[in-house]
Structures are given as structure tokens and as C-alpha cells.
Amino acid sequence: MKKNIIYFLSCLVLAVGLVSCSDDDEPLPLLSVLIEGGETQEVVQGGTLSLKAEVEGSTEVEYVWKLNGKDVSTASTYDFTSTELGSYDVQLIVSSAGQGEASAKVTVNVYGKYKYGTFILNEGASLRGDKGGSLIFINPEGELTEMAFQKENNGAWLGSVPQDLFIANNKMYIVSQNGGNEGGFLTIVNAETLKLEVAYGDDLKGKVSWPTHVAVLGDDNIYLRDNAGIKLFHPSTGEATLIEGTKSARKNTMAVVEGKVFASQSKNLLVIEAGKEEVSATVEFDANISGVLKSSDNNIWVSVSSGKIAKVSAKDYSIIKENDLSANADATKTLSASFAAAPSITAKGDTLYMSGLATKIYRHIFSTNETKLMVDAKEMVENANIVYNTVAVDPVTEGVYLNTIKGYGDGVSTNQISIFDFSGAAPTFKATYSDCTRYPAGTFFTSNFK
Template sequence: MKKFYLALLFLGIFVGFLSSCSDDDDNWTPVPPTVTIESENGSFSTLPMESIVLKAKVDNPTETSLEWFVNGEKVATDSIYTFTAESIGNYNVSVIAYTTNSRNHASTSIEVHGKYKYGTFIVNESPMGSPGSLIFINPKGEVTDNAYYLENGGDLGKQSQDLFIKNNKMYILSQNGGDDGGFLTILNAETLKRERKFQEELNGQVSMPSHVAVLGDDDIYLRDNNGIKRFQPSSGTVILIEGTKGARKNTMAVADGKVFATVKNTVVVIEAGKDAISNTIEFDGNVSGVIKASDGNLWVSDASGKITKVDPKTYAKLGSSTVSEEAKSLLNPSYAAAPSITAKGDTLYMSALKSTIYRHIFSTGETKLMVDAKTMVDNVGIIYNTCAVHPITGEVYLNSIKGYGQDYKINNISVFNFSGDEPELSANYENHTAFPAGTFFTYNFE
């Protein structure tokens, strides 16, 4: 009898266990697979007709099937998908991972951009009476000479001086105009195809224009021998901004939707749509450079040897740092068309028109001689304009020519890396320039 009751007890427990399992099965919810999209080279940006290899990374122990889509159209079912597109634009790429009872998805955006969207430009002034030209160095270090002519079959205006990028448009200013580019040429910033040129509209309205800054399609500011002028392409109107007479022949900065230019020992502020300066910021010495900082503020250098950080909203000075005695002369205004300072973060470099490059760290106040280009590069006779630091890599570019006359044809674009204990020459591009007016990184206009 005892054995009989034990058997019944065991049977009851077993039946209860089965019932519990049945209830668990009824309430079980399948866990969807975790899926992410990885790029083989880490990039989600490419040129037309070039490829990016994408991989679907799935975290799920059960068997999973995949489907890839580009802009909603199914394109593949493998774990690896090679993306290629013919046209410039942004593409949505997604992948769906399926199991028997669940599914999940991931998506990413791939930018297909024009050849010239990312990289380094050097504007060639060229010999007097000759059309300017444009050099492009892509992120791989490949050089395209005379890129404007290559894409348009014509020449820029004579003595090209400055470049600005805004809303995917590139603005190139030429001192004497003429040719295919005129005084002002507007290009597609990705393809360099010319969209508009202004010659007759500016003829007689500008006197040897040297620099350009842009706030909008109808708010273009040109610095010339008389001051800074606001040009409105829609009407052809050119108006001298009151208070800008004597504006220095140097790069203007744009920050907080305003133009900042240098006049003697001041930085003047020009607001969109205004025909007079809105504010004036004074400094201890004549200003030798004003540039936009990576945090949206401004860096300003002056002849007293100071570098000052300025808030473009309130115009308050957020602090100053003085360079070493041996480097002070590098902050004197000169005939260089580019600013005396160039910055990556709070690390600034300066060379003036000399072969020596100094570094100044704003936060610590340390100034250090980094290199004398003549010790590492041949035929460095004359430094043409000032050094420029790449805002992504931190490498410093310096343009030099052997001399005047025909010696200008022997020249260097030297790229220095200062990340180690000793300076390194990352690259040296020989005999590409023709009196280079400035070095421009597309990343500084983003």
C-alpha cells in the first residue's frame, strides 16, 4: 500500500512538471537576433563607382537568414555586401536578420561624394598677368594639378587669391579677374564644375579684391583696396561696409553667422544684411590673424605677441596667452595673405614668412621651435605665405619656392608631422605650385 501511495505521489509531481513546461512553452517569446553593420575599412563614405565592403554581424545562436536593402530595394542575401553607387548622394543601407520565430534589423547611411569634397586645396596666384590655378591633394596624398581647368576646360581669373566653401559651393576670388573665372567664381564644391562667374558685375565695383567670406547665397563679402564690400548676386549690388576702410589684406573669419575682419589693432564684426560694422574688438597690437577655433570661438593674434580667444556671440575675451620672445616677431602683420596663426584644438602653429615653424599650446603657454624646413627640404629659398595645420591629422603644411624669376618653378609643398619626439617629413610634393596664395582644408568649412 505504501508503495502504491509513493507511485501516485511521483505521478502527480511528473504531471505537474509537464503542465508547468507546457505553460512555459505557451508563454515563451523568441529573442530576436542582434545585428549590426560593419565596414571593412571603417569608412561609410566613398566616391562614385568605388566600393565599400559591408558585413552583417549577427549575435544569435540559432540559424539566421539575411536580406540587404539599399533605399528600400532588396540587393543581397549574404552576410557580406559590397556597396557601389554611380551617383553622388546619401544612401540608406539596411539589413534584416531572420530566425524561424523573430527578426531584427540595422541600418546605416553611406555618403557617396564628389572627388573634391574632402581634401586640401592650394590656390596658386600665378605670375603677374597669368590666370590662377587650383591644386588638390586628396586624403590618400594624390595630387591633381590645375583642377579647375581639368573640370571646366578654362582658366580661373588672373592672380587668384582666396577660397571659401559654404553650402556645398566653393567661392574663388581672383585679384584681376578675366579668363573663364572672372573676379569671383562659384563652383560645386564636390565636382568643381563652375556654376556662376562674375566679371562684368564686379568690373569697376572692386579694386584688386583679395579675400572672400560668405554668409549666404546673397551675402558675399569681398575685401579689396577700399575696404570690405557686400556683394548681392541677385541684384548685382556692391556696397562698401561703413567702417572697414583700411581692412588688412588677410583672411576673414566666419563664426556665429558673422564675418570677422582685421583693421589695424581691431577685429571688426559684420552681420548678415548689414552695411555697417556691428562691433569692434580692440587688441594690444596690430592684428595679424583671426581664425575660427574648433569649438566655434575665435583665435586672434596680434603684434604684442599675444594669442587671444574671443567669443563670437558676446565678443568677450576668454583668455590670452603670450608666445615666447623668440617667436613674437612671427605675430607681426606682414604682406602674407594668410593669417599668422593656424590651429588644431588649442595647439597653434606660426611661421610668418620664415622657414622656422613654432608651436604654441594655449592651455599651457608653452612655445617651442618645431623645425627649420631648410634642414629637411631642398630648395627652400622663400616661404610663400604662412604654414597651415590640417584640422584632422595635425600635420603642418608649408609652401616654399627656390626664388623669384624662373626659380619659382622649383618649389615644395612640405608636410611635417610633429607627433613624435623628432619632426618627420610626412610628404613633400615638388614643383606643383606657382606663387601659392594659401592652403585650404575642406574640413575647416564644415
């Protein structure tokens, strides 16, 4: 009997001890971690990306950040920076006594400083000592870089009197009608760094005559508009073949949609399909075409001198809708087929702007067929005597760009890039930049080439 009582008491003590241990030593939660911002992030070359951990399960943890497998930090945050383009693997490992460890990864893509932003292509001004053309770049933060091509290529000059550029396959194609210098008739640079890849000068001499505009369907399928028409240039062979049916193609911007080139020729919208050496289709309008550009829904905007704006299907070339602005005589004037190298219209979604070569900027909302005068730049911009090429709207910020100069000759040194904001009741400036253009041939937004 005494043994049984002792045994019973021993079991009771053991049970109480087990219960006590269970109450005091509940298992700690496992750690979990993620890196704020997602599994793929990007940063501009030379910029800083601050990476921060979000840890659940404990506030007392140890951190180890690894860059491409090598330890780089033991802080709770990691500032990543690189001067070299490319993709980098960043891993974070967190650990805590009794809770194990957890990890998270992020791929950081480093892109060149010119990947996102606005370019203004300049023909060049000999009175300012220019040997050829140049590029102005404005980044998303509004910082302006003059002579960007020269700065990235040891002072080299683009060809003389550049008129157009196109971005495709991470390359920028710049065409200069007079050639010469280090850029030649066609300059190809890295679209993110502006580093020169190849220039075609003597290679194209005698094959093109005053080339002015460029469109690209592939590395070996480059379309150049010149005095003869539109030519298909194959860098692999050096051949430049005139596309049949493109004689007298207008000196103006070409658009690329659905793997096809769209260009203007008097009253005709020309369609050139990849791999063909003749025009595939023609859409005729009632007057000369003054602008052709890609729409945000991958169709084609067309402006006509008679005062019409149409949206054309890029698939079957039918006219989806056409608006007639001719009742507004002043607005209609902005749609004339002038000598400008840029189209008479510019678009952000369903909203179009036009100014022609005048200081009055009109807005046309295509869906409602509403046309309105937004501003006469002369009332806000000093010395806006000449509009050099046409108005352009940023499809991201909706800023409306207008390049003006005081005059030719010495007057070119007094110039302004005006960026208008039309979101309020009255026009205001998003930004202005003075005395940096050199006869600007056009304004180009990288987002329009996506």
C-alpha cells in the same frame, strides 16, 4: 474495472508522448540582425562600402540585400558603390526555416571626392603656361590631385591671381584679384565636386577693385575685401555695397563665427553683423593685427605685430586672454603684418603655429604660454629659399604644412609642399610633394569650415 485500467494506460502513454515532444521540439530562438557600422554610413563617390551582417539565433540563414527596394545580393556581405551623390536606402532581410525572418536598414550617404581634405590655392605661373589660378587637392589618404578645378570643369581656368577661398552651404567661393578667364573675380563651385555653379566676372567689373578675400554668411550675403574696404555682395541683385567703417581693411583672411564676419584693419579687429552695412563693433590692439581666425571653441584668435596672441569672445568681443611673446624676439618676428595673404597664425585647438615668411616654424601653446622653435625648414627641405605665404596646421591630423619655392621666375618650378610631424622628439615628415605648386596663396582645410 478493466475499462478503467485501459483508460489509465492510454492517458499515461499520451502524457509520456507529450513530455517526449516537449523535450525534442523546444521552439527555436527568433532571428535578430544588424548591419555593422550603424544605421547611417557614408562613402566617397565611386568608392566601395563593404556592408556586413551580424546575425544572432542561427548560423544557417538566407540573405537578401535590397537597394532602394530592389534585390541586389544574396551573399552575407554587400559591397555598395555609386558614382552618383545622394542618400541610398539599403535593407537586409535574413530568414531561416522555423525561425522566421529579421531585417535591418542602413542609409548610405554618397559624398563628393572633395568634401574632406586639403586645398592649396595657386595664383598661377605664366611661365608654366597658366592662364589663371588653380587648385591642388590632397585627400585624407594623401593622394594629391593637381589642377583639380580644371579637371572637373573641362579645362576651365579660375580667375587670375586667386588669393582666398571660403566654404559654406556646400559651396566653395574662390576670389581672384585680377578676374578674367572662366572664373572671373568670384567663382562659386560645388564644394564636394568642384563643378562650376556660377562665376562673376563682368557682373562685378567696376564694382570691386582687386578683390582678395571672401567670407560668406549666406547665399545672398557674400563679403569681399578689395582696395576700397569690405563690400557686401548680393548675387540676387548684383549690388556690391561698401561696409561703412571698413576702409583700408587689411589684405588678409576674414573669419566667420556666430554668424558674424571678423576682419582686420591696422590695429582694429572689425565686427560685421549679418544684414548690416556698417561695422557693428571695433576692438583695438596696441599694434597692427597680423592674423584673424576662428578658434575651435567658436571664438576668435588674433595675432598682433607687437608679439601678442589673444583670444577674443565672438559674443561680446571682450579679450578672454592675451599672451605676450615679445620676450622671444625671433618668434615675435613671425607675427609681423607682412604682405602674405594668409594669417600669421594657424591653430589646432589650443596649439598655434607661426612662421611668417621665414623657414623657422614656432609653436605656441596658449594655455601654458609656452613658445618653442620646432624646426628650421631649410635644414630638412632642399631649395627652401622662399616661403610662399604662411604655415598652416591641419586641425584633424595635426600635420603642419609649409609651401616653399626655390625662387621667382624659373625657380617656381622647383617647389615643395612639406607636411611636418611634430609629435615626436624630433621633427619628421608626414609627407612631401614636389614641383606641383604655382605660387601658392594659401592652404585650406575643409574641416575648418564646419
